[in-house]
Amino acid sequence: MNPTLGAASPRRRPGADLWRRLQQMPLLALAMLLPVVLCGLFGPWLVPHDPAAIAPAMALRPPSWLAGEGWTHLFGTDYLGRDVFSRVVVGARASLLASLVGVGLAGVAGVAIGLCSGLFGGRVDAVLMRLVDIQMSMPAILLALLVSAALGSGLVAVTAVIAIVFWTNYARVVRGETLGVRQRDYVVMARVLGCSTPRLLWKHILPNVIDSALVVASLQLGAAVMLEASLSFLGLGVQPPAVAWGKMIAESRLYLATAWWLPTFPGIALVVTVLGTNLLGDWLRDALDPKLRQM
Amino acid sequence: APDKIGIAIGEDPSTLDQSASWTGVDYQIAENYGEFLVQRTPAGELKPGLASAWKVAPDGKLIEFTLRKDVKFHSGDPFTAKDVLFSFERGRVKSSTSKTRLASVERIEAVGDYGVKVFFKAPDVTFIPNRGGVMMVSKAYFDRVGEDAFAKQPVGTGPYKLVRYASGESLDLERFAGYWGDKPKIAEARFFFIPEDTTRVAKLKAGEVDLINACPYSAVKDLESRKDFKLVKLPVDHPTMSVVFATQNPKTPWHDRRVRLAMAYAVNTDAIIKNVLGGIPNHWVFLAPHELGYDPALKHYPYDPAKSRALLAEAGYSNGFDLKLYYATTGRVQMNAQLAEAIAAYFEAVGIRTRLVGEEWLAYRSRYNASRKPTAEYVALFTHGRAGSPDPTYNVSLFFGKDGPISTYANADLDQLNADAKATVDDAKRAELIRKEVRLIQEDVPSFPIYNNVTVYAMKSNVVFKPTLKYNLDLTLVKDMSFA
Amino acid sequence: MNPVLQLDEVRKHYPGPRAGWIARSRGVVKAVDGASAEIERGTSFALAGESGSGKSTLARMILRLEQPSAGSIRFEGREVAGLAGADLAWYRSRVQAVFQDASGSLDPRMRIGAIVAEPLEIQRAAGGNKLTKQEMREKVQEMLKLVGLPQRVFANYPHELSGGQKQRVAIARAMVLEPALVVLDEPVSALDVSIRAQVLNLLADFQDRLGLSYFLISHDLATLGHVSTRMAVMYLGRIIETGSTDEIYARPLHPYTRALFAAMPVAEPGRVKPAPAMRGEIGSALDLPRGCRFCPRCELAQPVCREVDPPLVQVDAQHAVACHLAAPSLEDTGTP
């Protein structure tokens, strides 16, 4: 619709397109997520203190710089005298692992089911969508509780719970997208060319519905960390010595009035992560939409 | 002074019917309107209650109760021996706790309207300390209203009657004008059920209630520093938070006494109590000082990591070993997870590679039951029976006896000693036997204690409350409250 | 006479629209209701008609995206509906298509090179050719050159191209297998005048080079007249007039065809247009009128028109029409 703006101008160098897109990267989102991801990957090597080393005599000290005691305990210490900063840094791994793997598993399952449902329609669609309905009609947190009560607690259980609770969203969204894409001219054209169903799914439909799945995923990452926190609140989160932000926040609620630094720093980490993934999601949505990309 | 009081407690009772009460919270509420045959004073002494007197036969197999004649239920029905028989029958069926307490009873007979004879299969020194096992309910009322109304709108003989109950929300009590005993000072009480600790404390701070129970240790310092509030600490002692071993499996490192001892030496329980638990709980070696057989000479396992490592090396574990430490992630014990983390860290420090396995209450309980098998590999943070039972022999058989239903330990010498002690009615002699038992256990380390529970009541500074001592429940009896 | 494609009384009936997404549908949409035509090798056949008259549906049936409800479609003498396996792959390689919306018919996630190569790849997978990757690449580049696109677009995505460029990509894709028949469903309607000319010229070039046949759909009569040798006019699922394009341009017989020509705007200032010989709104394929389907809008309608559906009658060798009044006595009764 806007040929004059087409980028096929004669002065384009190879790579220029990539550079332009890089420039439009959500720098803020990356700035937020990069430290988080670094912590997740290298947390144990970055920390000033052993996050598990207890020192009961040092319990519940406020951030050391506030007391003019230098930078030894940047974020203070917890009820066992452990360094909160180190725990927040190391906690990134479990939080990210549970949410990334959980959301990833949910995504794979949900996308596959959504694709089948949307492409084949009819009875397959009816059955799959009823399954989605059934799951959605069960309250998520209660479902999560039931699952973790059955699986026991721990990182694996939390991840499984996240996957089980979240797949339906993908299934619905991808199904809707597939229904739309399947009628698009390029899919029709692929059929005119004699495309086989697997090729159609893989080459034409999946690449065109995966965006919305990615956007859903980016939104769900935050929700997944929250679910982890809620499970911890109800007593079923990850297990020590594993550290996760949700668990830290949930456990520190006893100290809300007396040791503000306990919930605050993991809380900030959580907010930054969710904000980052949401911004990234917004950007993804725009960036992956070729029409918007042109503007 | 006001005569209405608001109280926030952690949980709903599971039943209102006092004859069916079986959990701690049930008793917290129900003992305000239901009563036992025998009473306890706030100081913890036993005194006549609905039974004005009782006589224990010399062989300990029969107790004869004489009932008060002036007692009326809230429904207006008089209290008689028929009610006692009915209550015992009902309690045995309806309440698992009562069933246990009445296990030693062979039969009960009424002697006229105001006398009751209880026959035992074997002497039971816990029967009177347990105040006669069940709270009294009215047979006449039951016959009149039937099961449903009886369970929903229970009547008792207590100083208060139950007027309203909203599940999950609150419960109202009102002074019973026809009460046989001393008239309590407070006319009305409302219990709020606030499961979240922080909220419960907030409710007190906001002035919405006058008193809360199970005040979290983390809030104690803050409340103590404010002059509007005061705290009452009640040693409940039982159960005693301990590290418990399933000792029977020879394949496990802790089958070796030295390893268990090493682990006891590895944990700085004093530091935990002081820094993590706010210095509030008690730390008894085994029994509380007021208990029969208390041994002042007995000392704690000291915190001695060097000795711990030496013992481990001696037992052949100089490189440590892998350990799974089980603990409960839900349930009513506060700061369980924190405690588990601390203990795990101490074990790690002497080379024991500890993996914490937190389980939700039921799974945790099931695992404990399963660990009674001699093949079990089991070390857990568990609430063991040490101090604060009706009688020390009762807990020893329960928790340390070979056939003890919740024992993961077996020691023929101990069993023999305990059998002797149980059969000894003479207190001094029994005390000596108990001291021997305790020393034996202390030496063999089937478990080692971390702390003994002290529950904290927090209240506005104008509230006067004397909770019942020397008893293993944190009762919240309105009759013992008043305003200054 | 060697027709590439023969349509014989082709029909397509859809279940009527559903009221809401769960209620049962009512009625039948007769999207195509008995269409017959023959397309000669190397020529262009054009189809005109009002929106919703069934042109695209017919095209979809030829492309085997839809099975006809009745009638037969034969390609090079073989019944299209019965093709399967290798035969179907062969058919897919012989019949190609270009649609109106160029941006819609190019997968936005594929690069131009991959789009144009796709028919080759599919045919290779089906055993239709044995080209190497390199040969395919060369072939694609040759096609891009033929349609007048610079080599560098090979690595571009469709959205980076202008509308005319995209339509040329779509044409390149259609031509890469050197098909016998190309179905063109309004290939230039969305394009600007200047670009339209480029694309039409391009199509003509390909026809000259490959000797292929076009089945062209357009409602722009000027375009259609420029391109086709034979044409047909559809109205509500039925071909109401067909013949050589010149003949129909010179002597439109059906009142609807006449109205169509009359309404066509011409860039000749001062030309006085005749009043439209038509009234009312276009009918619905859902409930067709009795008799002639054009008669509710026809200024000339006679009683017979309301009773009898006129068949398509050959008026001369080059011209057939479905109108009671037009064939052959229309001249006699006098035109309005």
Added chain:
Amino acid sequence: MARYALKRLLVGLVCLLGVSLIIFVAVRLTGDPTDLLLPEDASDADRVALQAELGLDRPLPVQYAIFLKGAAQGDFGKSTRWRQPAMELVLNRLPATLQLSALAFSIAMVLGLLGGVTSARLRGSAFDQVVKVGVTFGLAVPVFWLGLMLILAFAVGLGLFPTSGRGGFAAMVLPAVTMALNPAAAMSRLSRSAMLNVLGADYIKMARVKGNSEARVVWKHGLKNAAIPLVTLAGIQLANMVGNTVVVETIFAWPGIGKLIVDAIYARDFAVVQAGICVVSAIYILLNIAVDLVYGVLDPQIRYD
């Protein structure tokens, strides 16, 4: 329309059956309730006897059949924890949850719509940015933390509202706000993007061309067109609220159904879990049907008959 609703109800019933089956199996996977019901020193014989009494010794299909038969007659079994008919317990607690959900829902909708629609209108403005941050906050803040902070600030600190419990409108404010924040954020997000989609449409431009004021353009011409996805989300949110009140109910000691079900899960009180989740699911299904019927009102092209 009635026929359509009936049809949907039937489908809903099938869903409910699926829910009950899943819950039935899941709840039994979580463990055996007898451990909780028996005193610490109970014998194995006691356990077996109790299992028999609770009917847990029978094969699962038989148990399920018994459950279904009872449920069909409105009997969902008796609570082992509270010793009352399970459905009675659930229904007693339901009004509190519905009340809270309704208020929280209203707050979420008003906040979410106002925020989302206005930031769509003022796209790129400072307001838009503020809403964006607010939305993220709403999506990132753990509910329990928020609830406790609100209690500390508004109940303990300022004394404006009660800390907890049920009683009067004031008591509902804090829990409702706590519950509303997350859905409000989601609503605001969705209404912003739905509104942006709609605001680009030609009929919106047409409305401007006609001389409508900007407010009328947005709230009259825009909102009704953006409404379908919003109504869908709203329906899901309202339904989810009923089921996801657990945390808020725990913190605010709100005597609702969520806390009941969680307690029941912990107590392995199968009957209450089953009854509770079935009720919540039924509400969800009914709300969904209602949402579909609302579609018909909003979009003239959708007609059910």
Added chain:
Amino acid sequence: MVQEPLLSVEGLQTWCFTRTGVVKAVDGVSFTLDRGEALGLVGESGSGKSMTCNSIVRLAPQAARTVGGRVLFEGRDLLQLKEAQMREVRGGRIGMILQDPLMSLNPVFTIGNQVGESFRLHGGRRSATEIRRDVVEVLAQVNIPSPAQRMASYPFQFSGGMRQRTVAAMALAGRPSLLIADEPTTALDVTVQDQFLRLLKDLQANAGMALLMVTHDLGIVAETCDRVAVMYAGRIVEIGKVQDVLGRPAHPYTEALLQALPKAGVRRKRLFQIPGEPPNLMDLPPGCAFLPRCHRATELCKTGVPPMVDLGAGRRAACWHLARQEALA
């Protein structure tokens, strides 16, 4: 006596500020329009026709800003009016028909409601019955059969032609003195288009309304308009009476446009095609914007933007060759 024109656009500049640069969508457009006159605005896609119309009523998209020029309408500069005053003008003195009839009607309100809204917004205080009467009247005026009944219909229940006529009815409701129609018939069938254009002409003649019609179909211009302006790359390159411009095009772009049209009779002749690509408005060559595609291009054309040359009889064109001829003459 020279009558003041109804609309006089002078040096209008509307630029789009995008992430990648500034698009000078409208860059110095000037024209006048008298009362009762019909002016066609033609040019290829993206040449700035819609942007010009939108700028007149100040409804250009968010990214766009009118950075220069004046729009004198009935003596007032529309660009200086307050938003509230502008709302009075929109839909009141100036009616507008947007491109796509399917999309211009709000799908969730009835036809009656939407047409009525135009009356409510511009007719002063009137009762519901009065408005209803007006709606019926205007719907009848645009040939909607049984308007009283069809008022309760929703847009999807109308055919494309009926929808288009409803949009016209809304535009007419305020009794405008100027009607702007932006490609009013692109989505329509020829027969329906024909009907609609006839209607538009009738209304214009009967109500004495001026018409500014955007299209890229020269045929439509020939049939409907008195004068025509040809746009290329954000500027008007030629303007004059329809017969003159289409009959003897002065600007090479106009000429090319006419040649590229397929002629119904002439089959299989190669069509004239304008070489090259449409211009990139973000990156125009320094001289004449049409230069890269122009067959007359010379070095002269690179010297700068060609000036408007008056060719007499209200005809003007912007081409360096014409300028030179004039200079020589």
